[in-house]
Each structure stands twice: as structure tokens, then as C-alpha cells.
Amino acid sequence: MNKIGTISLSVLLLASMFLPCFVVAPVTAQTPEPIKVGVFAPFTTAGLSFYAPWTKQGFELGMVYATTEMGYDNENKTEAGRPYEIHYYDTQGSASGVTSLVTSAIETDGIDILVGGTYSGIAAAIAPIAEEYKKIYFITPAADASLTAANFNPYIFRIARNNWQDAYAGVTYAMDYLNYTKFGFLACDYSFGYSGVDSMKTVIQEKGGSVISIQYAPLTATDFSPYITNLKNADAAYDIEYLFIIWAGNFAYLYGDLATYDLASDMEISGACIDILSMNVIEGSLTPPATYVGSTGLCLYGYQLPDNEVNDWMVAEHVTRNIQPDLPYFTFNAPELFTASAFATAQFLVNVTNAVPDLDTNLMINHLESNLTIDCPKGPTFLRPDDHQGLAEMYIAEAWRDNVTGSETEGFIIAKLVETLDRFDVAPPIASGYTPGGFAPATTPPLVLDPLTLTLIAGAGIAVIVIIGVVWFRKK
Template sequence: MKIIKPIPTALLAAFIATAGSSSAAFAASAPDLKVALIAGKTGALEAYAKETETGFMMGLEYLTGGKMEINGRKIKVIVKDDQGKPDLGRTLLAEAYGDDKVDIAVGTTSSGSALAMLPVAKEYKKVLIVEPAVADEITGAKWNKYIFRTARSSMQDALAAASTFKSGSVAFLAQDYAFGRDAIKAGKEALAATGSKARVVHEEYAPAASTDFTAPTQRIFDALKDKPQPRVLQIVWAGPNPLNKIADMKPERYGIALAPGGNILPVMKTWKAYAGTEGTIFYYYGFPKNKMNDWLVAEHTKRFKAPPDMFTAGGMAAAGAVVAALTKVPNANGDQLAAAMEGMSFETPKGTMSFRKEDHQALQPMYHFRIKKDQKNEWDILELVREIPASELPLPVRNKR
């Protein structure tokens, strides 16, 4: 019988030390994980883009314990401004995948630009996480397997709003471009999907840069004033919201209630005079109760003297998806990442989200709010009527997989 001699303790210790130092040296020499963040930092949606970037960077900080690394590899974020222009968005994403050799990309602010970017992800076989663009086509007709969305969709917005309209008459006011028309189309479908008995009696589309709402509002009032109660005007608007100007026309004369979609904090703080008005929103800093949101609210308030906004939370959600994905697939191979991310759950300021396997849309709760009567400070704007769980939002699958 051959006797195997034990390895001397000193020699074994030396081997372990050598192996450990080699692993550490490998981690230290491993290439950076590169992430492209594309956003419309100039143009009409500049405020949204800046919030997204802030939230994304804070998300990476929180999720990596301040180290800004995953599995020992440093995270390098390359930020590009597409100015909300589809052609530029497409070019910048190709540049990020091709020249910068990024492992994964996130973007962008404008739905038009995001839609232009989708085929680029397919061409390069690299994952694109869409945040904060909302057009339904992104996870619908224009989708491909490399596309994942942490942002909510127009249909999720619409389903949340529809859940608050049980009966009566509804009119819509929206901007006359893809976002607005997509939102109203989704709104009408959502009413049917939620079993609402409310009937849509009018749709009004105004130029995106409108400042005078007298004529379109009067047309809405005329269409609603004799219809069954309750009478609701649903406002879907990106950027400075027309709520104040419409309220000045006294819709209550006709028994019409206004239902604004949630907006960024600088817009909503101008709504103080409309206490009791209700609407729906995908994030307000005071609503979610979890460790990540607690940290975000505290840190953002400390650093910026104001609480985080809707798109700040969205950027942090995208960071959660990036960290979870690259932890699962360290080599960042596009096909392996796409497979691993299907059904993947990840942490966000709204709680745990999951990418639906069928179309890679992040399923998430929404919030029914009421504008507060007693506001303690300029950011104390909304009170929660009800969190609407994702399970109550019957989001259809519309991609052609």
C-alpha cells in the first residue's frame, strides 16, 4: 500500500497565501466593467435626464457599499447626451457598444430616441436597459431579446389611473406627439381591461409646447358637462403641467374633477391650491417603505437639500438591474445576460421588481395619491390613498416573440 504523506503545514500555508495573492492580483488587474448611460441631458426633458443620472450613480454606490465594483471589478460609467434626438441616440449607442466596448447600456429619456436604439442592441448582441422611456412599443412591437425595461410603460400608467375610475365619464388631455397619443390609447384600453364602467367621451391633443389651454379646455368642458357623473378630466403631460391653468377655468362649474398624472416635484409643488385632487403616480419619495428607499431619501436630502424625485428612483432601479445582472453573468456576454435576466428580480426604491420573462418589462406597484391639505414644507405634497400592487395591473404581453 502506498502511503500518502501529509503536506507540511508551512508549505500548505505558503500555497494558500500564494493562491490568495494570485486571486487578488487577478481581481485587481481585471478590466473595468463598462456601463453606458445615455440620457437627454439637453432639451425639453433635461430635468428627467439629470435625475436619472443622479439616481443611477447613487444606486451603484448603495448596491456596492460605496466600492463601485462588482466581483472585484471596478464599474466605469460612460455618460452620453443624446439631446432627445433619435438619430443621435442610435449613433451614441453604437459608439458605446463598438468603440467604448461597454458591457451593458442604460437609456434613454425620450421614447423616440429609445425606440431608435432598440435595433442597435440587437445588432451588437448587447443588453440595453430602458430607463425612463415609457412608450409601449419598447416592450411591444419594437422589442427584441436584448431589451429590458426598468421604467414603467404607458400601459402601466394607464392601468393605474383606470383602477381609480369605476364609472361615469372621462375626457383626456395629452400632448400631440408619440408619448401623449400612446398614453391615451393605453388609457382607453386600460379602462376596458380593469372592468371600469366609465366611458371616454372626448380626447384632446395640444401641441407639446402649449402655454394657452383656453380653447382645448373649453372643448373638453363642453364634451363633459352633460355626461353622467362622476366627470373626470385625466391630464397626461410631460414637463410643466397645465393643471393650474385648467383649474383657473373652474371645471367645478360643470361638476368636473381633474385627475393629474404624477409629475416631478418642482411641478407638483405648484399644485398646493388643489388639496383633495387625486391622481396616480409611479413614485413619490414618501410612499415606499424599504431600506433602499430610506437610504435614498436620507442621502439625497442630505446632499441636495431636497428629496429624490420620480426619475431619481428610476435611475436607481436601473442600477439595481445592472448590478444584479453583472453579478449573475460576470463576463457580460450579451446572450448569457439576456437569458439570465429573464425573470430576474432586483432591488429598487419601490421594493423588489422582476423582469417578466415574456417581454422583459419590469413589473412594479403604482400609487394612488391625493394632494395634501396640510403641507409641512414645500416637498410635503402628496398623501397615499392606496398602493396598487403589480398583481392588480393586468399588463398585456404585446411583443411578437
């Protein structure tokens, strides 16, 4: 083969190495894949169904706020343009039925991130499924402390409070403000009640107090006379000074029987500013002069308690957007007990999905374990890496009748602030046995080169070809 032919062949062979740099695939407009979020709540469960719309209200408002007011500007989408697609699933309050519900949501509907689990038993059933499928699971508002302690798994995150935060707030008021030292409990007979009693009992004993009697009643109970009788007998023998009530759902039967048997004449019954609905239902069950007005104690949220811009936005937009009118639930346009925690959950979800747009689960865990603090309706909220538990302020509040003309809750009993408790003063003990920061990326990210880099590589390749050709020609 002559010299020119050899050079030509060599040049062609070398050029073929760089030819792909100039090949540009046709660009077609594609709709970004949605991020599918599954929200699990008891929409049709007797006694708990009012918790579901509060979660829905808060979560959807939180998604709007987070995608428009937290440095992003792409409502209900990531900054990269991936839309959030929210699917709601009715758990019907069934821990046994939720397993197939969540599994189907993941396998059939393609859910990427799990949210909810109002009832602690349901949250406990969802948690191992999240671990099995390696899906991030934001618990809200289930409060059983064991979910981020003994039963922890690294896919669980809870921005909402847990029983320990209730315990520190409630016991602080009873012992430091009221100076009581001898206590009784009337609690619901399931994990939320057990965890609540355990955490409060621990704090009481740490402060030098004692627990005289603990009574557990089924969540479906309509007759509380046996439990009240046991408390009266324990009081006669050992003098119970203060009764803590740890309950969820319908309070009417409970407080009706407490009034009927006049337990308040034997011991002080713990005050607490719970949800607007329950406080007014309790008031309606009492015979005057008995009243819930003036009841003072722990409060995890009331819409007039926090003093910050995020809560102000949520309260105003709750009226303006009215995502789900909740007139049947007595709450009108005011955010309710679990609205704020669902809102804050959405904020953290938006934060992590913008930080890790491809939803690599391990990278998402690493990001959520990076000492995140986000300004939420309950003020700056810190996500503790050690157990994935959110830390936010708690409150001591007094129940009062809203007499402000034109208020969304005019004429109804709501919470009035007595004191704000610092988020770190009510922080639960760390009991997860977990060391954060150990998750590596699930896959090695592919090398992505931008057009300018490709052009430079191609240019360098051509220069190399020319130089080799010249050198070779001269040698020949």
C-alpha cells in the first residue's frame, strides 16, 4: 500500500473513534416523570375519620408553600420540572388491611414515597413494607415513640411529634407549675396509649414523682365506669393528685362519664388543648356549670399559638384555598391539630426530592440525615439524624372561647398560649440504636457530558489525528 493510502486509512480509523462526538440524537419533547406520593389516612373510619381531612389540608398546603416559598418557584413540581402526583389511600383504620393496600400502591400504582399512617398501629404496619421496598416513609401524625426508637428502620422519617414530646410538655406543667407529685393514667388500650404512658411515667419518675394507677380502656369504649371506679379506689388508698388522659378519637363518652362520676372531686383531671373539634364536643357533653373552658395543659398545635411567617401563611391560605371544606368536622377554615405536621412533612419531602431529583433512596436518606432545619408552622424544625425524629416547639395552652368578632372560630373553644417550650427542651431521648450516614448511593451516577465538553473533546481528537498524520508522513 502506498504512503498516501496508508495515511488515509490511519486517518479514517482514528477519525472513527471520535465520530460519535458529532452524532446528535434527535431531541424529542418528553413530559418529565411524575413523583408519585402515596398518602395513607383513615378517611372512612369511625372515630378517626376527621384526622384524614386535616392531613390532606396540611399536606397539600405544604406542597404549595414548599414549591413556591422555600427558594423554589415551580408550584407542585420540582425545580427540574417533575410534577408531584399525590394519591390518597383510605386505610379505614385497619392495621391488618393496610399491608395489602401499601403493597398494591407500590407495585401497581408505582408510588415512590409513602406518607401518613394516622393511627400508630397502622404506621407500625407500613414501616416494614417501606423497608422491604426501600421507600422513604414520612410518618404523620402517628405518635408512638417506638417507631423512631425500638422499632426504627432507616427508611422512616417523622417530622411530627411523638409521645415523648407530649410527656415533657404535660409533665412539666403538672409538676413544675402545679407542683403535683402523685399521678394516675387513663389511656387508650393500644400502642399510642402504651407509649404515652411509658414516656410520661419515665419523666414523672425522673422528676421524683410517682404513678399510683394506670387504667387502659379500648378505643371503642362507650362505658368508662369500670376504669373510673378503679381510679377512685386507688385514690382512696393512695391519694392520686392528678390524672393524665391519653386518648385519641371520640372524647365525648369519656368526658361524659368523668362528669357523671364526678372524678374531678377526687383528683385534678389533666387539662390539654387538643383539637378544636374535640374540645367543643367535650364541652357539649358536659352539664353546666361543668366546662372545658379554662382547661390548661400540653398542646402540640393550635392555629393561634405559633408566632412565625410560615404559620401565618398556612392560616391565611387555609381560608383562601379551602382545599377540602371541613364544615362537617366542626373546624371551618382554621387549621386543626394535625394540619401543621402534615404541612411540615410536605416541606421536608419537597426539600429532599429537589436535592435528589432521581429519587435514589440511599442519597435521599443521606440528605435527610444532613442536620436539616426547615422553618415550619411550628417554627424551625430540626430533623435529628440519629433517629429521624423531627424536633419542634411544643406549647402549654389554655382552652378559651374565641370571642373575636369575625374570627373563623368565633364562639368556639380554641387554644390560647400560656408558654412556648423550646424544641430541644422537649426532645425525646435517642433510642434507635442507629448510626446515621452509612448509606452509599445505590448506583454509580453515569458520566454526563455537556455539549461544550463534547465539542472540545472532538476538537482535540481532530488535532491529534492531524499531528499523527503529519508525523507519519514525514517519517515515510
